[in-house]
Amino acid sequence: MHMSNFSLPEYDQHREWIRNARNRNMKWEEIDYAGRGNDEGLSEFLTQQSLLNFWKEVSCSEWKELVRLQKEAEEQTQVIDYLSGQAMIMGEGEDNDVTVPADPQSAWQLYRKKLIKGGFKEEIVDEMERTTLKILKRLSSDTTEMKPVKGLVIGNVQSGKTANMAALMAMAADWGWNMFIVLSGTIENLRQQTQNRLLNDLNCQGNLNWNGLEHLSKKPMLGQRTQDLHFDKTSKQRYFTVCLKNPGRLRGLIQWLQSDGNKQKQMKILVIDDEADQAGINTANVNSSTIRTINRLIRDLVNGRNEKSQEISNKYKAMNYIGYTATPYANILNEAGEDSLYPRNFISTLSVSKEYFGPQQIFGLEGGDYDYDGLDIVRIIDEDDLQAIKEIHEEGSLYVPLALQDAICWFLCGVACMRIWGYGKPISMLIHTSQKTDHHQNIAEAVRDWIVSKDVDEMIRRCEKVWNTETSQFTFEKFREQYPQYDRKDEEINRYPSFEDIRKEITILLSKEPTNIPLDEDDEFAYHEGIHMCIDNCKNNGITDDGMYVRLAYPTADNMPTPAPAFIVVGGATLSRGLTIEGLISTFFLRSVSQADTLMQMGRWFGYRKGYELLPRLWITSKTNDQFKFLAALDQELRDEIHEMDTLGKSPANYGPRVKNTPKASFIRITAKNRMQSAQATDMDFSGSFNQTYLFDNDVAVLKHNIVETEKFIASLGQPEERKECNQHAENSFIWRNVEFSLVKKYLEEYKFNSRLGVFNDIASVIAWIEKISAEGKLENWNIILAGKGSGSVWNSPVGPVKKVSRTRKKLNNESDTVINIGVLRDPKDIIADIDLEGQPQEIVSKVKNFKSKYAKEIRSLAGLDSTPQLIVYVIDKDSKAVKGFDTREDLDSVEDIVGICMNIPGGKRGTDYTATVSIHMQNNPFDDEGDLEGTNEN
Numbered sequence: 001m002h003m004s005n006f007s008l009p010e011y012d013q014h015r016e017w018i019r020n021a022r023n024r025n026m027k028w029e030e031i032d033y034a035g036r037g038n039d040e041g042l043s044e045f046l047t048q049q050s051l052l053n054f055w056k057e058v059s060c061s062e063w064k065e066l067v068r069l070q071k072e073a074e075e076q077t078q079v080i081d082y083l084s085g086q087a088m089i090m091g092e093g094e095d096n097d098v099t100v101p102a103d104p105q106s107a108w109q110l111y112r113k114k115l116i117k118g119g120f121k122e123e124i125v126d127e128m129e130r131t132t133l134k135i136l137k138r139l140s141s142d143t144t145e146m147k148p149v150k151g152l153v154i155g156n157v158q159s160g161k162t163a164n165m166a167a168l169m170a171m172a173a174d175w176g177w178n179m180f181i182v183l184s185g186t187i188e189n190l191r192q193q194t195q196n197r198l199l200n201d202l203n204c205q206g207n208l209n210w211n212g213l214e215h216l217s218k219k220p221m222l223g224q225r226t227q228d229l230h231f232d233k234t235s236k237q238r239y240f241t242v243c244l245k246n247p248g249r250l251r252g253l254i255q256w257l258q259s260d261g262n263k264q265k266q267m268k269i270l271v272i273d274d275e276a277d278q279a280g281i282n283t284a285n286v287n288s289s290t291i292r293t294i295n296r297l298i299r300d301l302v303n304g305r306n307e308k309s310q311e312i313s314n315k316y317k318a319m320n321y322i323g324y325t326a327t328p329y330a331n332i333l334n335e336a337g338e339d340s341l342y343p344r345n346f347i348s349t350l351s352v353s354k355e356y357f358g359p360q361q362i363f364g365l366e367g368g369d370y371d372y373d374g375l376d377i378v379r380i381i382d383e384d385d386l387q388a389i390k391e392i393h394e395e396g397s398l399y400v401p402l403a404l405q406d407a408i409c410w411f412l413c414g415v416a417c418m419r420i421w422g423y424g425k426p427i428s429m430l431i432h433t434s435q436k437t438d439h440h441q442n443i444a445e446a447v448r449d450w451i452v453s454k455d456v457d458e459m460i461r462r463c464e465k466v467w468n469t470e471t472s473q474f475t476f477e478k479f480r481e482q483y484p485q486y487d488r489k490d491e492e493i494n495r496y497p498s499f500e501d502i503r504k505e506i507t508i509l510l511s512k513e514p515t516n517i518p519l520d521e522d523d524e525f526a527y528h529e530g531i532h533m534c535i536d537n538c539k540n541n542g543i544t545d546d547g548m549y550v551r552l553a554y555p556t557a558d559n560m561p562t563p564a565p566a567f568i569v570v571g572g573a574t575l576s577r578g579l580t581i582e583g584l585i586s587t588f589f590l591r592s593v594s595q596a597d598t599l600m601q602m603g604r605w606f607g608y609r610k611g612y613e614l615l616p617r618l619w620i621t622s623k624t625n626d627q628f629k630f631l632a633a634l635d636q637e638l639r640d641e642i643h644e645m646d647t648l649g650k651s652p653a654n655y656g657p658r659v660k661n662t663p664k665a666s667f668i669r670i671t672a673k674n675r676m677q678s679a680q681a682t683d684m685d686f687s688g689s690f691n692q693t694y695l696f697d698n699d700v701a702v703l704k705h706n707i708v709e710t711e712k713f714i715a716s717l718g719q720p721e722e723r724k725e726c727n728q729h730a731e732n733s734f735i736w737r738n739v740e741f742s743l744v745k746k747y748l749e750e751y752k753f754n755s756r757l758g759v760f761n762d763i764a765s766v767i768a769w770i771e772k773i774s775a776e777g778k779l780e781n782w783n784i785i786l787a788g789k790g791s792g793s794v795w796n797s798p799v800g801p802v803k804k805v806s807r808t809r810k811k812l813n814n815e816s817d818t819v820i821n822i823g824v825l826r827d828p829k830d831i832i833a834d835i836d837l838e839g840q841p842q843e844i845v846s847k848v849k850n851f852k853s854k855y856a857k858e859i860r861s862l863a864g865l866d867s868t869p870q871l872i873v874y875v876i877d878k879d880s881k882a883v884k885g886f887d888t889r890e891d892l893d894s895v896e897d898i899v900g901i902c903m904n905i906p907g908g909k910r911g912t913d914y915t916a917t918v919s920i921h922m923q924n925n926p927f928d929d930e931g932d933l934e935g936t937n938e939n
Helices: 009-023 039-052 060-078 107-117 122-136 161-174 188-202 247-257 293-303 329-333 359-363 383-395 402-420 437-453 456-473 476-482 499-510 596-601 622-648 663-667 700-716 741-750 758-775 828-832 842-849 853-862
Strands: 087-090 149-154 179-184 209-213 237-243 268-274 318-325 346-349 365-367 370-372 378-380 427-432 531-536 566-571 584-589 617-620 690-692 695-697 734-739 782-787 794-797 800-803 819-821 870-876 898-904
Touching: 009 060, 039 060, 107 122, 107 161, 107 188, 122 161, 122 346, 149 622, 161 179, 161 188, 161 268, 161 318, 179 188, 188 209, 188 237, 237 247, 247 293, 268 293, 293 318, 346 622, 359 622, 365 622, 378 402, 378 622, 383 402, 383 437, 402 427, 402 437, 402 456, 402 499, 402 566, 402 584, 402 617, 437 531, 437 566, 456 499, 617 622, 695 700, 700 741, 700 870, 700 898, 734 741, 741 758, 741 782, 828 853, 828 870, 842 853
Parallel strands: 149 318, 149 346, 179 237, 179 268, 209 237, 268 318, 378 617, 427 566, 427 584, 531 566, 584 617, 782 870
Antiparallel strands: 087 346, 365 370, 690 898, 695 819, 734 782, 794 800, 870 898
């Protein structure tokens, strides 16, 4: 039997009756028969409703299916679905009752089918479906009696954000939203690209008809006037437009939307602000009436105001605004007024696919709750090479420094490798050394001159040396060890061929001199087998006198040449955002900027590398490497913060997510000063933080000093509580409760920390902050845990023997033997070792027994420890041995046993706040915009 599409608006009256029945506490079994007891009574009820209230006619079986779907919607709303890396914090409003459209002809099911056919794994599409539903449940299809819904979705750089936006549009369209507005950057060709892609993705033969509208204004093109379009409940038409974020286009769009009051009242609008941190942020003083034009126009659009009168003449049936961004710092630190675009209704994070190469995978994470080394694909450019690049920039020198030679040779090898694998798309190298267009020209000339001036045999010898070095340094086994979650089978990952196998392809690649992209007699791009040198900046528009196209232009899918075309792309600002570099395997990147969000958006090397996972390499400066490592931690901390707020039930309307302040931030600003105006400046904020020692000086005097101070501290605590049988996570540990901070303070002041340990470097600030918060009654006394393991050698503490723990050191190329880096100290189960299970509800007992580390903070909160800070102390066995078979680890080999400590400061009780949004407090840092090689005079 064909089942109806119950997501259509024509079933609204049926669903409304069911909701009202639930509100009157009617049981689902009763609702199955509409309170009439049997099928005969139900049939009579449905007939009456059809005749008297003009319900759409449905059979008894269709009614029961409607009831089942509503029951499912209610259950989904009640259960918090913690996806890996996906969380949402939300306001107090109720979820709506939408469900996943099931009809095969629905927009969502057709788009879902297209995604899977296009190569998306089914489990990834399932996750996208759950995420989309969770967002859709927070939207409103009727805002006539309320303010517009405003939310923020945090994605990832180069990670297929457009697919998530299209999924939301499709599912919303099935549920009756009829007008979609995508606000897209400031570059017209990228806007057109998005418009065409969305129409291609969504416009399938099914229940709905999609119409792409372009350049909307007071006097639109023929057939695009609002009075000619169909926004009524029964219409199958759905409309969308992609609008540039510039004043003229936004004014025209607002005038178009408000040109017919009757149509306006029928419009159920979803505004999707793509790259919401670009152009739409208010950079005027938020305390003044001057609002930057674009921000003000987007606010007018969302709040339904007439630009001239600033009055709301007509209300849309529904208005929902969602910002999408991978760098949300400006959005959550800017302004939070009633009419602003602050996401007061919800903030959601998109989960990260286990095939995505993001900042954490490439640059690693250490300290905190994480220990990822990152992939061994980053190469550091030395000072001599930086000076050589400066001479190319300023003097037109043709000398190509060794690091850039390596990067070019690796690119040649990689192209050859991918061609013998049968790769059928463009392959690229990115060179980004400056913003200045003159510098781009000089770099391109030097690279081209170096390639053509070399004898082919000499070039091949250089390539062979680079190939052998790189393939032995970053092996398939190392990739698997460093990215163990990567979600592809071994046989799906291409392995390195021998150099002999790629020699012939390199020869072919070098047989033609590098050129810009040539045009044929019909002015079409004529790609060749050699290297295409492209300079992508605002200066190079049009065709040269030689009939060459200088900027980057990849072939279209239906015009892809064989073999795969190769591109070296030199550029600046245009490469910072929006432009995807396809098949990127070699990057030479010198830009060092002062803002975290700008630097993150430059990460063209983030993304998916299916089919060539082993090939990407990145040549950068040590300063930029440090900045990206900081960004990886910043990004992870913000996602963790939102997950914790989700767990503790905190709303973005009364609690702004905090971008953590650490001493590390002194060399990079989170976002521009005028983009984080509503942030409260505080010296430090440590609430909700977990800090641990993972770097140690391998020095006898220092390590012995810390052991002595630890003995004194343990002795000062008195006798620990008796060990209890019920919490198995505490069986090897000693625990003290309700310890005054004065004792902890003395220990922290005496302990000798490694000088590179972020937060612990400024222990005086940490102590001052804890004393301040404790005095305000927001932190209780401390629980102390002396943690041991089940077996091994013993440390005789003042209160009795405890087993030492085993930790190994990381193998690090640039680390001296005087510093030991163990990555992560803490064992997750120790966070809940101080939970006393006697008398606790079964829910807590069960969660402790079946412990999962990501729920640790939630468990502590449920157990009443959400204001109780923890100090966990470990004694590490100096003779700890590495497990065989791991290339990245080696024996600890410490000169003395090591004492490590973890400090866990809670984020506050459910419903209470320590602080509002917090900005980074900069100490004596003028934030000049100096890059590694250049000053502020940029084009």
